[in-house]
Amino acid sequence: MRALWLAVAMSLVWVPVTAQAASLRCGTALVSDGASKSDVLAKCGEPLAKETRRESEEVKTRDGDTSTKHVVEKTIDEWTYNFGPNRLVQVVVFENGKLVDVKSAGYGR
Numbered sequence: 723m724r725a726l727w728l729a730v731a732m733s734l735v736w737v738p739v740t741a742q743a744a745s746l747r748c749g750t751a752l753v754s755d756g757a758s759k760s761d762v763l764a765k766c767g768e769p770l771a772k773e774t775r776r777e778s779e780e781v782k783t784r785d786g787d788t789s790t791k792h793v794v795e796k797t798i799d800e801w802t803y804n805f806g807p808n809r810l811v812q813v814v815v816f817e818n819g820k821l822v823d824v825k826s827a828g829y830g831r
């Protein structure tokens with residue numbers, strides 16, 4: 723029985739982490755999670771396109787028996803980079819000015 727528990731514990735050590743880190747390679751520079759828009763601009767240059775939108779999210783907090791709701795506003799910026807026909811187009815997503823995601827689209831032109 724002890725061997726079984728040891729095997730289970732050891733197998734949990736090798737469980738892969740599912741959290742994905744957002745990163746973008748621009749030439750020899752690399753930008754990743756939490757980078758500012760100015761950092762991305764300095765390392766990757768001006769994007770092909772920029773879009774900005776505002777989103778609202780209702781957040782519930784609980785303090786003992788009291789539950790409170792409030793609305794959180796955030797600014798979402800999406801910058802599109804086209805690095806040419808041999809690389810995928812990259813859409814860089816910022817939330818309140820910080821890099822949170824990088825999405826790949828089709829091949830560039």
